Amino acid sequence: MTTSPKAPPPGLTVGGYALRARLGEGGMGVVHLGQKPGERPVAIKVLRPHIVGDDEARRRLAREVSSLSRVRSRRIAEIVDADPWGEIPFVATRYVPGLSLHDHVQEEGPLTGDDLVWFADCLGEALEAVHDVGVLHRDIKPSNVIMEGRTPILIDFGLARVADDSRITMTGWLLGTPGYLAPEILYGDDATAASDVHAWAATVAFAGTGRAPFGRGPSVAVMDRVRRGEHDLSGLDPAMLPLVEEALAPAAEDRPSLDEVRDWLEDLAGGRPPRPAAPMTQPMVTSMYDDLAAPTRIGTGVAPAAEDTVHWSDEWSSPLDDFYDDRLTQDGGDAGTEPHRQTRVLPDGTTEYVSSEYGPVRERVPAGERLRRALTLLAVGGVATAGITFAPYVALAAIFFTVWLLRSGSRAAASAGNRRSRRGIKWYDGIQLLLAAPWHVLAGLGGTLVLLLWSLGIGAAFALLCFAASVSITTSLAVIGAAFTIGLWWGPGSERLRSPVHRAVDPLARRGVAWLLVTLMVAAGASFLGAAASAQGPVWTPDDSAPLSDVRLPGWL
Structure with a gap:
């Protein structure tokens, strides 16, 4: 089968499916990307015109549909619709x-x-x-x-x-x-x-x-x-x-x-x-x-026995590509969903795929790789925490722009993936993405502000606790920075932050030497900022003095 998309005639429909793009062709028919209004895209195989009039070809197609509609496997693009005897016979399968x-x-x-x-x-x-x-x-x-x-x-x-x-x-x-x-x-x-x-x-x-x-x-x-x-x-x-x-x-x-x-x-x-x-x-x-x-x-x-051996590939599912990671819908964006599946990142950094047919399928990541992921994420969180401890205003500004950039990029990728799923790959996709970038930057600002305010609220709550406990300013900022970072990671709309971060961290965790070098460099940066904060105290640039600097309680340094 060829794979170069080619647009079918505008307005052409088969079995109620609007044909968006030509996906390929084989000996018996041509495969198109099709979609009914409000439904997920499917791959539609249409018999070639010279075969449509052949009753034997239609009978073969009907036999295939009868048998293959019983195939159920997450490793197969299963049949979702068919009409072997229609004016234009077709078979629709899950679009992959x-x-x-x-x-x-x-x-x-x-x-x-x-x-x-x-x-x-x-x-x-x-x-x-x-x-x-x-x-x-x-x-x-x-x-x-x-x-x-x-x-x-x-x-x-x-x-x-x-x-x-x-x-x-x-x-x-x-x-x-x-x-x-x-x-x-x-x-x-x-x-x-x-x-x-x-x-x-x-x-x-x-x-x-x-x-x-x-x-x-x-x-x-x-x-x-x-x-x-x-x-x-x-x-x-x-x-x-x-x-x-x-x-x-x-x-x-x-x-x-x-x-x-x-x-x-x-x-x-x-x-x-x-x-x-x-x-x-x-x-x-x-x-x-x-x-x-x-x-x-x-x-x-x-016949298969009840106690058939469970193979290792039956027990865990491989991660989907970035196309699906971008198409999360929990952030209120215009992202689509994978046919038959949705994904979400779990607390331990693994991914869970929710299938309407097979139920939750969770990626089984080796324990060592999960540990490496966690250590890298802790090192990144340590940089954010130490940065807030050393230079609160500068660190918060840098974190804000980083989160804004990541969330905007995630929205842009999700939108591009959704368009691709609807009408296939086009030569102008890159140009369209570039032209739409300002809109995604602007649209990502609202969610970024909500997430940042949420995290600042959590940090403020811990600031009050530290103030009441008469904890030193440096230690208080460290606690506030840690609380702020955790809130940022798990706050509303944080999926669009976690997804691009995991996309960088997860592949790195599979490469031992590269992972070790990068993680050590990030951890060293966090240690340097923390040591600087401990040695000379926080730097309040661009302000001249700490907030509430005229307030003193016993035990504060």
């Missing part, structure tokens, strides 16, 4: 903003280490959800995987089939992408679960190397290399190499089953030596006409 794996690797480079293992297991989880309802995807490839942050979302079921369906279209064309089709399909045999495992491995190999594992060139040459098993995995993470090599075996019976693939990945994630994968047994697939209440797991021949 973000780059395809192909584009993500081109921009960010290949995945390595834990990121690659996470990617491979999440993609395996998506494939397992498809297989569990008796369906084969048949077109797993980099352009059919969208990256939500570092988490893959499987899209485009245009070539998916109920397992006993024909492998060839009515015209005799082979469906699929040569470099990601299993050898048995190229030989003319029926696709099986092992075929999807082969495509999974080829996609993981691309994610880990940035190259198509069977190379490029004429389709005939690529298909010949696939049939011979002549792949190039040089540069792939050594921990993943044995699994991918086995899953790319030319003979289907030599490949591991999907359950064995996920078990292997679970061992890698847990730091254990991976268990050897047994050859894949003959797959048993549930047809869509079988009992839907008890689907058979492909590749095992038995």
